[in-house]
Amino acid sequence: MTAYLSSRKNHKLADRGLEDGASRSNNHTEIYGGSPRNSSNTLDIVLLGQTGSGKSASGNTILGTKCFASCASASPVTRDCQVTESHMCGRQVRVIDTPDFFDEAIDLSVRNEQIEKCRQLCQSGSCVYLLAIQVGRFTDGERDILHKLQNVFGYDIIEKMIVLFTRGEDLKDSIEEFLTAAEFHLKDMVQHCAGTYHVFRNKDHNEQQVKELMEKIRCISGP
């Protein structure tokens, strides 16, 4: 079994940090890419994952509107962390869209800047990470991504992480059947990520999938 460490004492290692080498109101207060701002009741939802995995599309699904640029592309579309703030499910939520911090198509110095920016943006007490993975496309890069994210954001990140499968419409069977038949590394990853996962169909304007996700988030982050 892969060792995804979760001990706080390992934070020092992680602090070295940079990469080496649902009733929705649609009441978006603003979109900005800059400084952290937060109140104690604010929930940060951070979208992480490989280029093209559906991070920005999932952010738009959560917010119920197209806030983040999302399209099919051979190169990374999102290159700068962006935040959109909205009131949903009775609390203030900040959705943070990120670039793929490990995509070598983006300069290492730019990626390191973005990692630092993301860290600064996630300064609320309540932060949940969504790891976007396309259904049926689990790559070598995705196998390693959890370790890389732990190195950058701390080993405890997995306790606040939900695997978010995108392109849910591509599932032939239920997600449970899909996971039963899935390769070991994917099962292992899901098991370690707060023990939970969710499926999005980002082309469907279906609020139920968002309500269900917000309920899973509430279980992890508290009310």
Ligand SMILES: Nc1nc2c(ncn2[C@@H]2O[C@H](COP(=O)(O)OP(=O)(O)OP(=O)(O)O)[C@@H](O)[C@H]2O)c(=O)[nH]1
């Ligand atoms: N059919 C379908 N397409 C999806 C889904 N989620 C994302 N996509 C498509 O996948 C492509 C990539 O999605 P993005 O949201 O731009 O992916 P990203 O992870 O933000 O990519 P980068 O910003 O480049 O890192 C886009 O064409 C989306 O429309 C989904 O659930 N179903």
Ligand SMILES: [Mg+2]
């Ligand atoms: Mg994007």
